[in-house]
Amino acid sequence: VPPVVAVVGRPNVGKSTLVNRVLGRREAVVEDVPGVTRDRVSYEADWSGRRLTIVDTGGWLPDATGLAAAVAEQARLAVELADVVLFVVDATVGATDVDEAVVDILRRSGKPVLLVANKVDDAATELDAAALWSLGIGEPHPVSALHGRGSGDLLDAVLAAL
């Protein structure tokens, strides 16, 4: 099995959009309304000649009660199977309590984590990305999953972390 890259974070931060960006295809389901159950969460991708398994999360815990609990549980499961974790935060919203809870789980995992500051669609939003240093898990990687901005640099960072 190629190295596993798990994508975690709150609903609506753009995880599935980022997965599609990495795949170069539209396979992961992008939802304006989060929480719909999907069967398929694992995809094979190629980047610079490296094969990767990308695991999308979200909407696959129908029994979870409460957003924070559901996101935390997803993070726990994803971390177990991942070689590298992409923790996606919406830079235009900033760090929330749920994000902080996920940080605790990721820190304890000991797995390499890359902090993705998503929805940085333009240079003006770079400052919002920099504010995510406050999460204390290292450098925020600014990307626009929707438009592709920064995604090449992010993937290079993923390969470097493997």
Ligand code: GDP
């Ligand atoms: P998920 O719940 O984390 O998987 O989020 P989705 O990928 O389903 O995206 C949620 C919403 O955010 C959709 O309306 C996306 O089009 C939007 N979105 C995702 N990435 C970006 C981005 O880089 N910039 C902007 N402006 N919107 C984005």
Ligand code: MG
């Ligand atoms: Mg999704």
